[in-house]
Amino acid sequence: MSLSLKSRMLLILVAATVIVQVVSFASVISIRARETRSVMVGLIASDVAFVQNFLRERPVAERERWLNQLDRGYYRLVLQPAQRVNPPFDEGLLRQTANALAARLDPGETVRTVQVRVGDTQSLPAIEVELDSLEKLAIVFERDPPFAPPAPGVILLYFFALCLPVVAVGWVAVRQATAPLARLAEAAGQLGRNLQSPPVPEEGATEVAEAARALNRMQAALQKHFDERTQILAAVSHDLKTPLTRLRLRAESQVLPEHRERFAADIEAMSAMVQDGLDYAQSERLGEALRPVDLNRLSESLVDDARDMGQDVSLHGHADSPVRAAPRALQRVLQNLVDNALRYAGSARLTLHCSPGGRAFVHVDDDGPGLPPDLLETVFDPFFRLEQSRNRQTGGTGLGLTIARNLARAQGADLHLENRPGGGLRAVLSLPLA
Amino acid sequence: MTMWPPMERKPHILIVDDDPDLRSLLQDYLTQQDLPVVCAGDGTQMRAVLRSTSVQLIVLDLMLPGEDGLALMRWLHDSEYARIPVMMLTARGDDVDRIIGLELGADDYLPKPFVPRELAARIKSVLRRTHMAPPDAEPQDGSRWLRFGDWKLDTVERNIVDANGTATPLSGAEYGLLRFFLRHPNRIVSRDQLLEELAGRELDVFDRSIDLRVSRLRRRLGDDAREPAYIKTVRNEGYVFCKRIEKLDER
Numbered sequence: 001m002s003l004s005l006k007s008r009m010l011l012i013l014v015a016a017t018v019i020v021q022v023v024s025f026a027s028v029i030s031i032r033a034r035e036t037r038s039v040m041v042g043l044i045a046s047d048v049a050f051v052q053n054f055l056r057e058r059p060v061a062e063r064e065r066w067l068n069q070l071d072r073g074y075y076r077l078v079l080q081p082a083q084r085v086n087p088p089f090d091e092g093l094l095r096q097t098a099n100a101l102a103a104r105l106d107p108g109e110t111v112r113t114v115q116v117r118v119g120d121t122q123s124l125p126a127i128e129v130e131l132d133s134l135e136k137l138a139i140v141f142e143r144d145p146p147f148a149p150p151a152p153g154v155i156l157l158y159f160f161a162l163c164l165p166v167v168a169v170g171w172v173a174v175r176q177a178t179a180p181l182a183r184l185a186e187a188a189g190q191l192g193r194n195l196q197s198p199p200v201p202e203e204g205a206t207e208v209a210e211a212a213r214a215l216n217r218m219q220a221a222l223q224k225h226f227d228e229r230t231q232i233l234a235a236v237s238h239d240l241k242t243p244l245t246r247l248r249l250r251a252e253s254q255v256l257p258e259h260r261e262r263f264a265a266d267i268e269a270m271s272a273m274v275q276d277g278l279d280y281a282q283s284e285r286l287g288e289a290l291r292p293v294d295l296n297r298l299s300e301s302l303v304d305d306a307r308d309m310g311q312d313v314s315l316h317g318h319a320d321s322p323v324r325a326a327p328r329a330l331q332r333v334l335q336n337l338v339d340n341a342l343r344y345a346g347s348a349r350l351t352l353h354c355s356p357g358g359r360a361f362v363h364v365d366d367d368g369p370g371l372p373p374d375l376l377e378t379v380f381d382p383f384f385r386l387e388q389s390r391n392r393q394t395g396g397t398g399l400g401l402t403i404a405r406n407l408a409r410a411q412g413a414d415l416h417l418e419n420r421p422g423g424g425l426r427a428v429l430s431l432p433l434a
Numbered sequence: 435m436t437m438w439p440p441m442e443r444k445p446h447i448l449i450v451d452d453d454p455d456l457r458s459l460l461q462d463y464l465t466q467q468d469l470p471v472v473c474a475g476d477g478t479q480m481r482a483v484l485r486s487t488s489v490q491l492i493v494l495d496l497m498l499p500g501e502d503g504l505a506l507m508r509w510l511h512d513s514e515y516a517r518i519p520v521m522m523l524t525a526r527g528d529d530v531d532r533i534i535g536l537e538l539g540a541d542d543y544l545p546k547p548f549v550p551r552e553l554a555a556r557i558k559s560v561l562r563r564t565h566m567a568p569p570d571a572e573p574q575d576g577s578r579w580l581r582f583g584d585w586k587l588d589t590v591e592r593n594i595v596d597a598n599g600t601a602t603p604l605s606g607a608e609y610g611l612l613r614f615f616l617r618h619p620n621r622i623v624s625r626d627q628l629l630e631e632l633a634g635r636e637l638d639v640f641d642r643s644i645d646l647r648v649s650r651l652r653r654r655l656g657d658d659a660r661e662p663a664y665i666k667t668v669r670n671e672g673y674v675f676c677k678r679i680e681k682l683d684e685r
Contacts, residue, residue, distance in 0.1 A: 238497075238525045241525035241545075241546040241547050242453055242456060242525055242546060242547075244546070244547035245456060245546045245547040245548060246453075246455055246456050246459055247547075248547055248548070248549060248550055249456070249459035249460060249462075249463050249550050250459065252463055252550050252551075253459070253462055253463060253466070267547070271547050274547075288591060291599065291600075291601050292598065292599055292600040292601065293600065293601050293602065293603075294596070294600050294601070294602045297602040297654055298602055298603060300653070300654070301602070301603075301604065301605050301608060301650075301654065302605075304605075304650050305605050305607070322598075322600040327591065327593050327601045327602070327603035328591065328592075328603055330603070331603045434600070
């Protein structure tokens, strides 16, 4: 069963309260019952002893008349012929009362516990004592003793009334305890999406603060690891750049002119790989501030440049308002998408539009073969290349889309690929408006 | 249109790099391109060369043992050699280098690994630029923001920013063209001059029409070709950039 921590703690609190209440309620009732019982038994004993004496001094004919005045409500006094034999009946409370009565009366008196039938009622428990040779007195207990526990409905209501404030107070307490935990979970989720998110505030209960500290330590360790990765890539790429420069210079002077072009192409490919590796390592961190950017002008400039190089790139649509972006990084994202379309399909079509929801969209469409659905996400993995283009001349380094997505996400944009219904691949870049 | 100083004075290109192999390769290559070269491996050698030789441009590597390129830039800036243009070379490739280098007054910046032809073209372009500058021209290098008309140019991030603060990143060629116009306002710039300026930045520019480039830059600036407010066409001569340019300390 999956319950939130809040519900669990609340449930435990309520259950504990109910159990404590049941136990204390039961013991109070039983203690009170015992005390009430002994007091009552004493009262009954002295009352009956008095009534017995009183009635003995009255003539038989007058006795019935006095009975009504002597009635006590809880037990009834009944006169019976002395010879009547009532079946004996033994019961705890009845026996206790009879014993107390016997102790009160003269030692010779007979006190018996019996069952008595009065009128047409069922047999009722009773205690009988002698009066004289003609009559005897039966004390008949008609009702339950007054110290019986309350009815179940009353008990339930009592518990319900008790639980309400417990739930209310518990809710507040549990919220207090779990709110920092919820913030911690939120912060951990944030960290999963963006490693550069600010550290979690180390506050709240000791355990929560400790967990926050642990999370912050983990974040720092991860950041350090990432920074080291970047530094290693930067160092490797730096160390490769000087030899690459030397190679280029050698190609100019020391390579036979007929080989020069292929030399240059190889050096070019190596330089691109070094640069892509460095760009990839740095792509999760923006080197520039976010600001409003004119998407129309940026796209026009990109398309103009591509056309100058004889590439089949066109621009459609219009973005009605500027987007919030990092200008250089956004330019790089679009350039990579256009390069990708050109590489696999030979053409690229950019379409700009804004949604009423406050986002701008750039579609980069091509008329190529598209992608199998299971590869639409995989192609964003670093160094992933489609099998047919594994050769470096056309395949690139397999980092273009990874860099594009990292840069897009670092500036609050997002990027995905989809197959267009009519065929061809579409890259969708969605950007927040300024 | 020979803007070179007469060869008999033999001013040299001074290359400061700690890699001896690269130094000698560069020396061979640039000498072939009619650019006489002297070399230095560190700051001490650089100062010695400056004292003994007439130098017209310094190609300075950022990463040097001992005093690095930035320290040498600062020293040059405060020395009697402050007027010698500097081209920065760096292998780090991150923008920080470019920003620091340009803010310290480097005249151009080239990341390693560069294509040799591009280095030669850029050196020629910087030389031309320094020789062409009129004596009363405002030096704009060292100022990050330039304002003209409704636009501001961020020379570090290479964005143009409109009155609402909306930025447009410029492509390399667009930036080169605009920067050239901003360095030479209110005077006629010929197509040949523009072509040579752009040749320093892009190698295959020769195939393209300069007029097309200018019309695109106008469009980027929202300038109307029939009624241009920024770049006017002078029939049979070239173009004039006709807005007042202001240096901004803050954005």
